Amino acid sequence: MDSVPENAPEHCPGTDSDAAGKASACAGCPNQNICASGETKAPDPDIDAVKERLSTIKHKILILSGKGGVGKSTMTAMLARALALDDSKEVGVLDIDICGPSQPRVLGAEEEKVHSSGTGWSPIYVSENLAVMSIGFLLNSPDDAVIWRGPKKNGMIKQFVRDVDWGSLDYLLVDTPPGTSDEHLSITQYLSAAPPVAAVIVTTPQEVALLDVRKEITFCRKVNIPIIGIVENMTTFVCPKCKVETAIFPATTGGGTQLAIDAELPLLGQLVLDPRVARACDNGTNFLLDEPDAPASLAFKNVAQKIREYFETQ
Template identity: 60%
Template structure:
Protein backbone atom coordinates (compact mmCIF):
# COMPACT_ATOMS: atom_id res chain seq x y z
CA UNK A 1 0.00 0.00 0.00
CA UNK A 2 1.46 3.35 -0.99
CA UNK A 3 1.75 6.16 1.58
CA UNK A 4 -0.81 8.13 -0.40
CA UNK A 5 -3.39 5.54 0.61
CA UNK A 6 -2.75 6.21 4.30
CA UNK A 7 -5.33 8.67 5.55
CA UNK A 8 -3.91 12.22 5.53
CA UNK A 9 -4.76 13.60 8.93
CA UNK A 10 -2.90 16.88 8.48
CA UNK A 11 -5.04 20.02 8.57
CA UNK A 12 -5.15 21.36 5.03
CA UNK A 13 -6.61 24.68 6.21
CA UNK A 14 -3.50 25.74 8.12
CA UNK A 15 -2.08 29.03 6.88
CA UNK A 16 1.56 27.99 7.40
CA UNK A 17 3.58 24.85 8.14
CA UNK A 18 3.45 23.61 11.72
CA UNK A 19 6.34 25.14 13.74
CA UNK A 20 8.91 23.15 15.66
CA UNK A 21 7.51 21.59 18.87
CA UNK A 22 3.97 22.06 17.55
CA UNK A 23 1.54 20.02 19.71
CA UNK A 24 -0.50 19.31 16.58
CA UNK A 25 -3.79 20.84 15.38
CA UNK A 26 -5.74 17.89 16.83
CA UNK A 27 -4.13 18.10 20.27
CA UNK A 28 -6.11 19.26 23.31
CA UNK A 29 -3.44 21.93 23.82
CA UNK A 30 -3.57 23.18 20.20
CA UNK A 31 -3.20 26.95 20.14
CA UNK A 32 -2.30 27.10 23.83
CA UNK A 33 1.31 25.90 24.06
CA UNK A 34 4.37 28.18 24.11
CA UNK A 35 5.22 26.94 20.62
CA UNK A 36 1.84 28.30 19.43
CA UNK A 37 2.64 31.90 20.38
CA UNK A 38 3.14 33.96 17.25
CA UNK A 39 2.20 31.09 14.93
CA UNK A 40 -0.09 32.15 12.05
CA UNK A 41 -2.16 29.02 12.71
CA UNK A 42 -2.82 29.74 16.40
CA UNK A 43 -6.41 30.96 16.09
CA UNK A 44 -7.27 28.28 13.54
CA UNK A 45 -6.00 25.47 15.75
CA UNK A 46 -7.65 26.86 18.88
CA UNK A 47 -11.01 27.19 17.13
CA UNK A 48 -10.95 23.65 15.73
CA UNK A 49 -10.61 21.77 19.02
CA UNK A 50 -13.17 18.93 19.19
CA UNK A 51 -16.36 19.92 20.95
CA UNK A 52 -17.49 16.41 21.79
CA UNK A 53 -16.27 12.85 22.18
CA UNK A 54 -14.10 11.46 19.42
CA UNK A 55 -16.39 9.28 17.24
CA UNK A 56 -13.45 7.00 16.43
CA UNK A 57 -13.15 5.91 20.07
CA UNK A 58 -16.19 3.66 19.79
CA UNK A 59 -14.78 2.12 16.60
CA UNK A 60 -11.46 1.45 18.35
CA UNK A 61 -13.24 -0.07 21.33
CA UNK A 62 -15.26 -2.32 19.02
CA UNK A 63 -12.17 -3.40 17.05
CA UNK A 64 -10.15 -4.17 20.20
CA UNK A 65 -13.02 -5.97 21.94
CA UNK A 66 -11.98 -9.24 20.24
CA UNK A 67 -8.54 -9.08 21.93
CA UNK A 68 -8.19 -10.71 25.34
CA UNK A 69 -4.85 -9.24 26.43
CA UNK A 70 -3.19 -6.04 25.28
CA UNK A 71 0.43 -5.48 26.38
CA UNK A 72 2.65 -2.44 25.78
CA UNK A 73 6.39 -3.13 25.48
CA UNK A 74 8.30 -0.08 26.69
CA UNK A 75 11.87 1.05 27.25
CA UNK A 76 13.26 4.30 28.50
CA UNK A 77 16.28 4.18 26.20
CA UNK A 78 16.90 2.95 22.69
CA UNK A 79 19.33 0.13 22.07
CA UNK A 80 18.27 -2.08 24.96
CA UNK A 81 16.77 -4.71 22.67
CA UNK A 82 13.11 -3.82 23.15
CA UNK A 83 12.01 -4.65 19.60
CA UNK A 84 14.19 -7.75 19.60
CA UNK A 85 12.59 -8.85 22.84
CA UNK A 86 9.12 -8.12 21.46
CA UNK A 87 9.80 -10.39 18.49
CA UNK A 88 11.13 -13.12 20.82
CA UNK A 89 8.06 -12.70 23.02
CA UNK A 90 5.75 -13.00 20.00
CA UNK A 91 7.50 -16.18 18.78
CA UNK A 92 7.47 -17.69 22.28
CA UNK A 93 3.76 -17.10 22.94
CA UNK A 94 2.80 -18.19 19.42
CA UNK A 95 4.67 -21.48 19.98
CA UNK A 96 1.36 -22.64 21.44
CA UNK A 97 -0.67 -23.17 18.28
CA UNK A 98 -3.92 -22.66 20.19
CA UNK A 99 -2.99 -19.04 21.02
CA UNK A 100 -3.56 -16.24 18.48
CA UNK A 101 -0.93 -13.48 18.70
CA UNK A 102 -0.66 -10.07 17.07
CA UNK A 103 2.31 -7.69 17.05
CA UNK A 104 1.82 -3.97 16.38
CA UNK A 105 4.92 -1.96 15.49
CA UNK A 106 4.43 1.63 16.66
CA UNK A 107 8.05 2.64 16.17
CA UNK A 108 6.97 4.70 13.18
CA UNK A 109 10.34 6.28 12.39
CA UNK A 110 12.32 3.08 12.91
CA UNK A 111 10.11 0.03 12.27
CA UNK A 112 12.01 -3.23 12.73
CA UNK A 113 9.49 -5.92 13.67
CA UNK A 114 8.79 -6.95 10.04
CA UNK A 115 12.47 -7.83 9.52
CA UNK A 116 12.76 -9.64 12.85
CA UNK A 117 9.59 -11.65 12.23
CA UNK A 118 10.44 -12.56 8.66
CA UNK A 119 7.89 -10.31 6.96
CA UNK A 120 10.19 -7.74 5.39
CA UNK A 121 8.99 -6.59 1.97
CA UNK A 122 5.39 -7.66 2.50
CA UNK A 123 2.44 -5.31 2.02
CA UNK A 124 -0.76 -4.68 3.93
CA UNK A 125 -3.95 -5.66 2.12
CA UNK A 126 -7.11 -3.59 2.46
CA UNK A 127 -10.63 -4.95 2.24
CA UNK A 128 -14.13 -3.91 3.25
CA UNK A 129 -13.45 -5.18 6.76
CA UNK A 130 -10.24 -3.14 7.17
CA UNK A 131 -6.51 -3.65 6.96
CA UNK A 132 -5.26 -7.23 7.16
CA UNK A 133 -2.03 -7.82 9.13
CA UNK A 134 0.79 -9.80 7.57
CA UNK A 135 0.91 -13.32 8.97
CA UNK A 136 4.31 -14.89 9.58
CA UNK A 137 2.72 -18.01 11.06
CA UNK A 138 -0.82 -19.36 11.15
CA UNK A 139 -1.34 -17.76 14.57
CA UNK A 140 1.05 -14.78 14.45
CA UNK A 141 0.29 -11.55 12.57
CA UNK A 142 2.14 -8.23 12.45
CA UNK A 143 1.23 -4.69 11.39
CA UNK A 144 3.78 -1.95 10.71
CA UNK A 145 4.22 1.21 8.70
CA UNK A 146 7.13 -0.62 7.07
CA UNK A 147 4.58 -2.47 4.92
CA UNK A 148 3.34 0.86 3.53
CA UNK A 149 6.64 2.44 2.50
CA UNK A 150 7.56 2.57 -1.21
CA UNK A 151 11.16 1.70 -0.35
CA UNK A 152 12.65 0.10 2.79
CA UNK A 153 15.15 2.97 3.03
CA UNK A 154 12.44 5.66 2.94
CA UNK A 155 12.53 7.96 5.95
CA UNK A 156 9.26 8.71 7.75
CA UNK A 157 9.48 12.44 8.41
CA UNK A 158 6.22 13.11 10.22
CA UNK A 159 5.18 15.46 12.96
CA UNK A 160 3.26 14.27 15.99
CA UNK A 161 -0.23 14.85 14.59
CA UNK A 162 0.33 12.59 11.59
CA UNK A 163 1.94 9.88 13.74
CA UNK A 164 -1.10 9.99 16.00
CA UNK A 165 -3.37 9.61 13.00
CA UNK A 166 -1.59 6.45 11.84
CA UNK A 167 -1.73 4.96 15.33
CA UNK A 168 -5.47 5.61 15.40
CA UNK A 169 -5.84 3.90 12.03
CA UNK A 170 -3.88 0.87 13.22
CA UNK A 171 -6.19 0.55 16.21
CA UNK A 172 -9.52 1.09 14.45
CA UNK A 173 -8.88 -0.31 10.96
CA UNK A 174 -6.69 -3.41 11.42
CA UNK A 175 -8.78 -6.57 11.59
CA UNK A 176 -7.31 -9.38 13.70
CA UNK A 177 -10.02 -11.88 12.92
CA UNK A 178 -12.76 -13.13 15.21
CA UNK A 179 -10.50 -13.49 18.23
CA UNK A 180 -6.97 -12.60 19.35
CA UNK A 181 -5.44 -13.81 22.60
CA UNK A 182 -2.50 -11.41 22.81
CA UNK A 183 -1.68 -8.07 21.17
CA UNK A 184 1.92 -6.97 21.74
CA UNK A 185 2.45 -3.26 21.06
CA UNK A 186 6.09 -2.38 20.38
CA UNK A 187 6.60 1.32 21.14
CA UNK A 188 9.55 3.62 20.42
CA UNK A 189 11.92 4.59 23.25
CA UNK A 190 10.95 7.32 25.68
CA UNK A 191 7.61 8.87 26.60
CA UNK A 192 6.50 10.83 23.57
CA UNK A 193 3.55 11.33 21.21
CA UNK A 194 3.23 7.66 20.32
CA UNK A 195 2.93 6.61 23.96
CA UNK A 196 0.38 9.28 24.82
CA UNK A 197 -1.70 8.44 21.74
CA UNK A 198 -1.81 4.67 22.17
CA UNK A 199 -2.66 4.89 25.88
CA UNK A 200 -5.36 7.48 25.22
CA UNK A 201 -6.93 5.55 22.34
CA UNK A 202 -6.80 2.19 24.12
CA UNK A 203 -7.93 3.29 27.58
CA UNK A 204 -11.61 2.46 26.99
CA UNK A 205 -10.78 -0.97 25.54
CA UNK A 206 -8.41 -1.64 28.43
CA UNK A 207 -4.67 -2.30 28.59
CA UNK A 208 -3.48 -5.24 30.65
CA UNK A 209 -0.26 -3.44 31.39
CA UNK A 210 3.28 -2.64 30.34
CA UNK A 211 6.35 -4.82 30.04
CA UNK A 212 9.49 -2.72 30.51
CA UNK A 213 12.83 -3.74 29.00
CA UNK A 214 16.17 -2.47 30.27
CA UNK A 215 19.85 -3.37 30.35
CA UNK A 216 21.79 -3.66 33.63
CA UNK A 217 23.87 -0.48 33.54
CA UNK A 218 22.82 2.72 35.31
CA UNK A 219 22.64 4.79 32.10
CA UNK A 220 19.72 2.58 31.01
CA UNK A 221 18.09 2.37 34.44
CA UNK A 222 18.11 6.16 34.63
CA UNK A 223 15.67 6.38 31.71
CA UNK A 224 13.69 3.34 32.84
CA UNK A 225 12.81 5.19 36.04
CA UNK A 226 11.18 7.86 33.85
CA UNK A 227 9.27 5.16 31.94
CA UNK A 228 7.99 3.73 35.21
CA UNK A 229 6.91 7.21 36.31
CA UNK A 230 5.07 7.63 33.00
CA UNK A 231 3.18 4.37 33.54
CA UNK A 232 2.12 5.43 37.01
CA UNK A 233 0.98 8.87 35.87
CA UNK A 234 -0.90 7.34 32.92
CA UNK A 235 -2.44 4.73 35.24
CA UNK A 236 -0.90 1.82 33.31
CA UNK A 237 -0.24 -1.29 35.35
CA UNK A 238 3.40 -2.43 35.21
CA UNK A 239 3.39 -6.16 34.50
CA UNK A 240 7.09 -6.40 35.17
CA UNK A 241 10.62 -5.50 34.17
CA UNK A 242 13.03 -7.61 32.12
CA UNK A 243 16.79 -7.14 32.29
CA UNK A 244 18.07 -7.80 28.79
CA UNK A 245 21.72 -8.42 27.79
CA UNK A 246 22.43 -9.55 31.33
CA UNK A 247 25.79 -11.28 31.15
CA UNK A 248 27.36 -13.39 28.43
CA UNK A 249 28.41 -17.03 28.62
CA UNK A 250 31.21 -17.91 26.20
CA UNK A 251 30.18 -20.95 24.13
CA UNK A 252 33.81 -22.16 24.07
CA UNK A 253 35.19 -21.71 27.59
CA UNK A 254 31.82 -21.35 29.37
CA UNK A 255 33.19 -18.33 31.21
CA UNK A 256 30.66 -15.64 32.14
CA UNK A 257 31.26 -11.96 31.44
CA UNK A 258 29.18 -8.88 32.17
CA UNK A 259 29.26 -6.69 29.07
CA UNK A 260 26.96 -4.14 30.72
CA UNK A 261 28.04 -4.14 34.34
CA UNK A 262 25.20 -3.61 36.88
CA UNK A 263 27.04 -0.94 38.87
CA UNK A 264 23.98 -0.07 40.96
CA UNK A 265 22.46 -3.52 41.26
CA UNK A 266 20.79 -3.73 37.85
CA UNK A 267 17.11 -4.35 37.12
CA UNK A 268 16.47 -6.59 40.11
CA UNK A 269 17.63 -3.93 42.57
CA UNK A 270 15.55 -1.28 40.78
CA UNK A 271 12.43 -3.45 41.05
CA UNK A 272 13.02 -3.92 44.77
CA UNK A 273 13.36 -0.16 45.23
CA UNK A 274 10.24 0.76 43.25
CA UNK A 275 8.07 -2.21 44.17
CA UNK A 276 7.47 -3.63 40.70
CA UNK A 277 7.74 -7.29 39.55
CA UNK A 278 11.10 -8.49 38.26
CA UNK A 279 10.39 -11.02 35.52
CA UNK A 280 13.94 -12.19 34.91
CA UNK A 281 17.32 -11.64 33.24
CA UNK A 282 18.10 -12.59 29.65
CA UNK A 283 21.78 -13.17 28.79
CA UNK A 284 23.46 -12.08 25.58
CA UNK A 285 23.53 -14.60 22.77
CA UNK A 286 24.90 -13.52 19.36
CA UNK A 287 22.61 -16.06 17.72
CA UNK A 288 19.59 -13.92 18.67
CA UNK A 289 20.86 -11.18 16.36
CA UNK A 290 21.45 -13.76 13.63
CA UNK A 291 17.91 -15.10 13.96
CA UNK A 292 16.38 -11.60 13.93
CA UNK A 293 18.38 -10.53 10.87
CA UNK A 294 17.14 -13.56 8.98
CA UNK A 295 13.57 -13.29 10.31
CA UNK A 296 13.63 -16.76 11.82
CA UNK A 297 12.26 -18.09 15.09
CA UNK A 298 15.16 -18.20 17.56
CA UNK A 299 13.61 -21.00 19.59
CA UNK A 300 13.37 -23.39 16.64
CA UNK A 301 17.11 -23.45 15.99
CA UNK A 302 18.63 -22.60 19.38
CA UNK A 303 16.35 -24.12 21.98
CA UNK A 304 19.41 -25.11 24.03
CA UNK A 305 20.52 -21.49 24.48
CA UNK A 306 20.44 -20.08 28.04
CA UNK A 307 18.78 -17.01 26.50
CA UNK A 308 15.94 -19.17 25.13
CA UNK A 309 15.35 -20.68 28.55
CA UNK A 310 15.41 -17.24 30.17
CA UNK A 311 12.93 -15.76 27.67
CA UNK A 312 10.53 -18.66 28.11
CA UNK A 313 10.73 -18.17 31.89
CA UNK A 314 9.86 -14.49 31.38
CA UNK A 315 6.87 -15.47 29.22
CA UNK A 316 5.63 -17.83 31.94
CA UNK A 317 6.04 -15.15 34.62
CA UNK A 318 4.31 -12.55 32.42
CA UNK A 319 1.33 -14.77 31.69
CA UNK A 320 1.04 -15.74 35.36
CA UNK A 321 1.03 -12.04 36.29
CA UNK A 322 -1.74 -11.33 33.78
CA UNK A 323 -3.84 -14.29 34.93
CA UNK A 324 -3.50 -13.29 38.60
CA UNK A 325 -4.68 -9.79 37.76
CA UNK A 326 -7.64 -11.14 35.76
CA UNK A 327 -8.69 -13.24 38.74
CA UNK A 328 -8.51 -10.19 41.02
CA UNK A 329 -10.68 -8.18 38.64
CA UNK A 330 -13.26 -10.97 38.46
CA UNK A 331 -13.65 -11.18 42.24
Protein backbone atom coordinates in the same frame (compact mmCIF):
# COMPACT_ATOMS: atom_id res chain seq x y z
CA MET B 1 -7.59 8.10 31.95
CA ASP B 2 -6.39 11.70 32.08
CA SER B 3 -4.20 12.46 29.06
CA VAL B 4 -0.93 14.19 29.96
CA PRO B 5 0.61 16.52 27.32
CA GLU B 6 4.17 15.84 26.20
CA ASN B 7 5.60 19.05 27.70
CA ALA B 8 3.41 19.05 30.80
CA PRO B 9 4.65 20.10 34.25
CA GLU B 10 5.57 17.36 36.72
CA HIS B 11 2.21 17.31 38.51
CA CYS B 12 -0.02 17.92 35.47
CA PRO B 13 -3.64 16.97 36.33
CA GLY B 14 -4.25 15.83 32.74
CA THR B 15 -6.32 17.37 29.97
CA ASP B 16 -9.46 15.44 30.95
CA SER B 17 -9.41 16.64 34.54
CA ASP B 18 -11.75 19.37 35.85
CA ALA B 19 -8.59 21.04 37.17
CA ALA B 20 -6.98 21.20 33.71
CA GLY B 21 -5.36 24.60 33.27
CA LYS B 22 -6.50 25.71 36.74
CA ALA B 23 -4.29 23.76 39.16
CA SER B 24 -1.22 25.34 40.72
CA ALA B 25 0.94 22.93 38.74
CA CYS B 26 -0.39 24.48 35.51
CA ALA B 27 1.21 27.87 36.17
CA GLY B 28 3.67 28.65 33.39
CA CYS B 29 2.70 25.65 31.27
CA PRO B 30 2.43 26.57 27.55
CA ASN B 31 -0.78 24.53 27.35
CA GLN B 32 -2.48 26.29 30.28
CA ASN B 33 -4.87 28.48 28.32
CA ILE B 34 -6.09 25.79 25.94
CA CYS B 35 -6.53 23.30 28.80
CA ALA B 36 -8.50 25.84 30.84
CA SER B 37 -10.74 26.57 27.84
CA GLY B 38 -11.94 22.98 27.75
CA GLU B 39 -11.07 22.52 24.09
CA THR B 40 -8.85 19.53 24.89
CA LYS B 41 -11.79 17.65 26.40
CA ALA B 42 -13.59 17.08 23.12
CA PRO B 43 -14.01 13.31 22.76
CA ASP B 44 -12.21 11.57 19.92
CA PRO B 45 -14.96 10.71 17.41
CA ASP B 46 -13.15 7.47 16.52
CA ILE B 47 -12.83 6.13 20.05
CA ASP B 48 -15.95 3.96 19.76
CA ALA B 49 -14.66 2.41 16.52
CA VAL B 50 -11.30 1.75 18.18
CA LYS B 51 -13.01 0.21 21.21
CA GLU B 52 -15.09 -2.08 19.02
CA ARG B 53 -12.06 -3.19 17.00
CA LEU B 54 -9.97 -3.91 20.10
CA SER B 55 -12.80 -5.70 21.90
CA THR B 56 -11.83 -8.97 20.20
CA ILE B 57 -8.29 -8.81 21.66
CA LYS B 58 -8.14 -10.34 25.13
CA HIS B 59 -4.82 -9.02 26.43
CA LYS B 60 -2.82 -6.01 25.26
CA ILE B 61 0.85 -5.68 26.24
CA LEU B 62 2.99 -2.58 25.76
CA ILE B 63 6.73 -3.23 25.51
CA LEU B 64 8.28 -0.05 26.91
CA SER B 65 11.64 1.26 28.00
CA GLY B 66 12.17 4.99 27.56
CA LYS B 67 15.70 4.14 26.38
CA GLY B 68 16.75 3.21 22.86
CA GLY B 69 19.02 0.25 22.22
CA VAL B 70 17.90 -1.94 25.12
CA GLY B 71 16.26 -4.55 22.89
CA LYS B 72 12.55 -3.65 22.88
CA SER B 73 12.00 -4.91 19.33
CA THR B 74 13.86 -8.15 19.99
CA MET B 75 11.97 -8.57 23.25
CA THR B 76 8.63 -7.97 21.52
CA ALA B 77 9.31 -10.47 18.76
CA MET B 78 10.74 -13.14 21.06
CA LEU B 79 7.93 -12.88 23.60
CA ALA B 80 5.38 -13.02 20.77
CA ARG B 81 7.05 -16.15 19.39
CA ALA B 82 7.17 -17.64 22.90
CA LEU B 83 3.47 -17.00 23.48
CA ALA B 84 2.69 -18.39 20.02
CA LEU B 85 4.39 -21.71 20.88
CA ASP B 86 0.99 -22.57 22.32
CA ASP B 87 -0.92 -23.47 19.15
CA SER B 88 -4.22 -22.77 20.88
CA LYS B 89 -3.37 -19.06 21.28
CA GLU B 90 -3.59 -16.31 18.66
CA VAL B 91 -0.86 -13.66 18.96
CA GLY B 92 -0.37 -10.31 17.24
CA VAL B 93 2.49 -7.80 17.10
CA LEU B 94 1.82 -4.11 16.45
CA ASP B 95 4.90 -2.06 15.59
CA ILE B 96 4.27 1.62 16.39
CA ASP B 97 7.90 2.69 16.02
CA ILE B 98 6.88 4.80 13.04
CA CYS B 99 10.35 6.14 12.21
CA GLY B 100 12.26 2.93 12.89
CA PRO B 101 10.03 -0.09 12.22
CA SER B 102 11.94 -3.32 12.93
CA GLN B 103 9.30 -6.03 13.20
CA PRO B 104 9.01 -6.85 9.46
CA ARG B 105 12.72 -7.78 9.40
CA VAL B 106 12.84 -9.39 12.86
CA LEU B 107 9.82 -11.60 12.16
CA GLY B 108 10.95 -12.55 8.65
CA ALA B 109 8.21 -10.73 6.73
CA GLU B 110 10.17 -7.88 5.18
CA GLU B 111 9.03 -8.61 1.61
CA GLU B 112 5.33 -8.72 2.46
CA LYS B 113 2.77 -6.03 1.66
CA VAL B 114 -0.46 -5.21 3.48
CA HIS B 115 -3.76 -5.99 1.81
CA SER B 116 -7.06 -4.29 2.57
CA SER B 117 -10.59 -5.64 2.45
CA GLY B 118 -14.04 -4.54 3.46
CA THR B 119 -13.17 -5.25 7.10
CA GLY B 120 -9.92 -3.23 7.07
CA TRP B 121 -6.20 -3.90 6.71
CA SER B 122 -5.16 -7.54 6.98
CA PRO B 123 -2.08 -8.13 9.17
CA ILE B 124 0.80 -10.21 7.87
CA TYR B 125 0.91 -13.76 9.23
CA VAL B 126 4.41 -15.11 9.90
CA SER B 127 2.97 -18.38 11.21
CA GLU B 128 -0.53 -19.82 11.60
CA ASN B 129 -1.11 -18.07 14.93
CA LEU B 130 1.29 -15.09 14.82
CA ALA B 131 0.44 -11.90 12.90
CA VAL B 132 2.22 -8.56 12.62
CA MET B 133 1.37 -5.03 11.45
CA SER B 134 3.93 -2.29 10.86
CA ILE B 135 4.36 0.85 8.80
CA GLY B 136 7.33 -0.99 7.32
CA PHE B 137 4.86 -2.92 5.16
CA LEU B 138 3.53 0.33 3.71
CA LEU B 139 6.87 1.74 2.56
CA ASN B 140 8.14 1.38 -0.99
CA SER B 141 11.61 0.47 0.26
CA PRO B 142 13.16 -0.50 3.62
CA ASP B 143 15.47 2.49 3.12
CA ASP B 144 12.58 4.99 2.95
CA ALA B 145 12.60 7.49 5.81
CA VAL B 146 9.35 8.44 7.55
CA ILE B 147 9.74 12.19 8.13
CA TRP B 148 6.54 13.08 9.95
CA ARG B 149 5.54 15.45 12.71
CA GLY B 150 3.65 14.21 15.77
CA PRO B 151 0.05 14.59 14.53
CA LYS B 152 0.68 12.47 11.43
CA LYS B 153 2.39 9.75 13.47
CA ASN B 154 -0.52 9.77 15.89
CA GLY B 155 -2.93 9.47 12.96
CA MET B 156 -1.04 6.40 11.75
CA ILE B 157 -1.27 4.80 15.18
CA LYS B 158 -5.02 5.47 15.22
CA GLN B 159 -5.34 3.73 11.85
CA PHE B 160 -3.46 0.72 13.19
CA VAL B 161 -5.79 0.27 16.17
CA ARG B 162 -8.98 1.22 14.29
CA ASP B 163 -8.51 -0.29 10.84
CA VAL B 164 -6.44 -3.48 11.24
CA ASP B 165 -8.61 -6.60 11.17
CA TRP B 166 -6.84 -8.71 13.78
CA GLY B 167 -9.80 -10.99 14.30
CA SER B 168 -9.79 -12.65 17.73
CA LEU B 169 -6.43 -12.46 19.51
CA ASP B 170 -5.34 -13.76 22.88
CA TYR B 171 -2.36 -11.40 23.04
CA LEU B 172 -1.39 -8.22 21.21
CA LEU B 173 2.17 -7.04 21.88
CA VAL B 174 2.98 -3.44 20.99
CA ASP B 175 6.56 -2.55 20.08
CA THR B 176 7.11 1.11 20.97
CA PRO B 177 9.79 3.71 20.20
CA PRO B 178 11.98 5.15 22.98
CA GLY B 179 10.59 7.92 25.15
CA THR B 180 7.34 9.01 26.78
CA SER B 181 5.96 11.21 24.03
CA ASP B 182 3.28 11.47 21.35
CA GLU B 183 3.22 7.83 20.26
CA HIS B 184 3.04 6.61 23.84
CA LEU B 185 0.21 8.96 24.77
CA SER B 186 -1.75 7.94 21.68
CA ILE B 187 -1.39 4.19 22.10
CA THR B 188 -2.18 4.26 25.82
CA GLN B 189 -5.28 6.37 25.15
CA TYR B 190 -6.60 3.92 22.56
CA LEU B 191 -5.67 0.69 24.33
CA SER B 192 -7.13 1.94 27.60
CA ALA B 193 -10.49 2.21 25.83
CA ALA B 194 -10.62 -1.60 25.70
CA PRO B 195 -8.88 -3.06 28.78
CA PRO B 196 -7.09 -5.05 29.99
CA VAL B 197 -3.78 -3.49 28.98
CA ALA B 198 -0.47 -3.72 30.83
CA ALA B 199 3.20 -2.98 30.23
CA VAL B 200 6.49 -4.84 30.29
CA ILE B 201 9.45 -2.56 31.01
CA VAL B 202 12.78 -3.43 29.36
CA THR B 203 16.14 -2.23 30.63
CA THR B 204 19.83 -3.06 30.50
CA PRO B 205 22.00 -3.10 33.64
CA GLN B 206 23.90 0.17 33.28
CA GLU B 207 22.80 3.37 35.01
CA VAL B 208 22.55 5.36 31.75
CA ALA B 209 19.68 3.04 30.71
CA LEU B 210 18.07 2.95 34.13
CA LEU B 211 17.77 6.76 34.15
CA ASP B 212 15.34 6.67 31.24
CA VAL B 213 13.60 3.50 32.36
CA ARG B 214 12.65 5.14 35.66
CA LYS B 215 10.92 7.87 33.64
CA GLU B 216 8.98 5.20 31.74
CA ILE B 217 7.77 3.69 35.00
CA THR B 218 6.62 7.15 36.11
CA PHE B 219 4.83 7.57 32.75
CA CYS B 220 2.93 4.31 33.18
CA ARG B 221 1.80 5.28 36.64
CA LYS B 222 0.67 8.73 35.50
CA VAL B 223 -1.48 7.30 32.72
CA ASN B 224 -2.75 4.39 34.85
CA ILE B 225 -1.15 1.57 32.87
CA PRO B 226 -0.40 -1.43 35.14
CA ILE B 227 3.16 -2.77 34.89
CA ILE B 228 3.56 -6.54 34.70
CA GLY B 229 7.22 -6.30 35.61
CA ILE B 230 10.76 -5.48 34.50
CA VAL B 231 12.99 -7.49 32.16
CA GLU B 232 16.73 -6.90 32.31
CA ASN B 233 18.23 -7.57 28.90
CA MET B 234 21.92 -8.12 28.13
CA THR B 235 22.64 -8.94 31.78
CA THR B 236 25.73 -10.95 30.83
CA PHE B 237 27.45 -12.25 27.71
CA VAL B 238 28.16 -15.96 27.51
CA CYS B 239 30.83 -16.82 24.97
CA PRO B 240 29.44 -19.52 22.65
CA LYS B 241 32.93 -21.06 22.37
CA CYS B 242 34.41 -21.09 25.88
CA LYS B 243 31.16 -20.54 27.85
CA VAL B 244 32.78 -17.83 29.98
CA GLU B 245 30.18 -15.39 31.35
CA THR B 246 31.03 -11.68 31.32
CA ALA B 247 29.12 -8.59 32.46
CA ILE B 248 29.62 -6.29 29.47
CA PHE B 249 27.33 -3.61 30.94
CA PRO B 250 28.25 -3.53 34.64
CA ALA B 251 25.35 -2.86 37.01
CA THR B 252 27.02 -0.04 38.93
CA THR B 253 23.80 0.85 40.78
CA GLY B 254 22.28 -2.61 41.04
CA GLY B 255 20.82 -2.90 37.55
CA GLY B 256 17.34 -4.23 36.92
CA THR B 257 17.32 -6.13 40.20
CA GLN B 258 17.68 -2.99 42.29
CA LEU B 259 15.31 -1.06 40.01
CA ALA B 260 12.62 -3.69 40.54
CA ILE B 261 13.10 -3.45 44.31
CA ASP B 262 13.01 0.36 44.29
CA ALA B 263 9.91 0.46 42.06
CA GLU B 264 8.23 -2.40 43.93
CA LEU B 265 7.79 -4.36 40.72
CA PRO B 266 8.50 -7.99 39.81
CA LEU B 267 11.76 -8.78 38.00
CA LEU B 268 10.45 -11.01 35.22
CA GLY B 269 13.85 -12.18 34.05
CA GLN B 270 17.49 -11.48 33.28
CA LEU B 271 18.54 -12.34 29.75
CA VAL B 272 21.98 -13.24 28.48
CA LEU B 273 23.40 -11.46 25.44
CA ASP B 274 23.54 -14.20 22.81
CA PRO B 275 24.83 -13.23 19.32
CA ARG B 276 22.75 -16.05 17.86
CA VAL B 277 19.58 -14.18 18.86
CA ALA B 278 20.76 -11.11 16.95
CA ARG B 279 21.59 -13.27 13.95
CA ALA B 280 18.15 -14.88 14.04
CA CYS B 281 16.50 -11.44 14.17
CA ASP B 282 18.58 -10.25 11.20
CA ASN B 283 17.55 -13.35 9.25
CA GLY B 284 13.94 -13.34 10.43
CA THR B 285 14.16 -16.89 11.77
CA ASN B 286 12.61 -18.34 14.93
CA PHE B 287 15.43 -18.73 17.45
CA LEU B 288 13.12 -20.42 19.96
CA LEU B 289 12.54 -23.29 17.54
CA ASP B 290 16.09 -23.42 16.20
CA GLU B 291 17.73 -23.36 19.65
CA PRO B 292 15.00 -24.47 22.08
CA ASP B 293 17.39 -25.33 24.92
CA ALA B 294 19.64 -22.26 24.72
CA PRO B 295 19.71 -20.15 27.91
CA ALA B 296 18.22 -17.21 26.00
CA SER B 297 15.34 -19.35 24.70
CA LEU B 298 14.57 -20.66 28.16
CA ALA B 299 14.65 -17.12 29.57
CA PHE B 300 12.23 -15.76 26.95
CA LYS B 301 9.87 -18.69 27.56
CA ASN B 302 10.02 -18.07 31.30
CA VAL B 303 9.12 -14.38 30.87
CA ALA B 304 6.25 -15.35 28.57
CA GLN B 305 4.97 -17.77 31.22
CA LYS B 306 5.01 -15.00 33.83
CA ILE B 307 3.00 -12.77 31.47
CA ARG B 308 0.42 -15.54 31.08
CA GLU B 309 0.25 -15.97 34.85
CA TYR B 310 -0.20 -12.21 35.33
CA PHE B 311 -3.29 -12.09 33.14
CA GLU B 312 -4.69 -15.29 34.62
CA THR B 313 -4.74 -13.65 38.05
CA GLN B 314 -6.39 -10.40 36.93
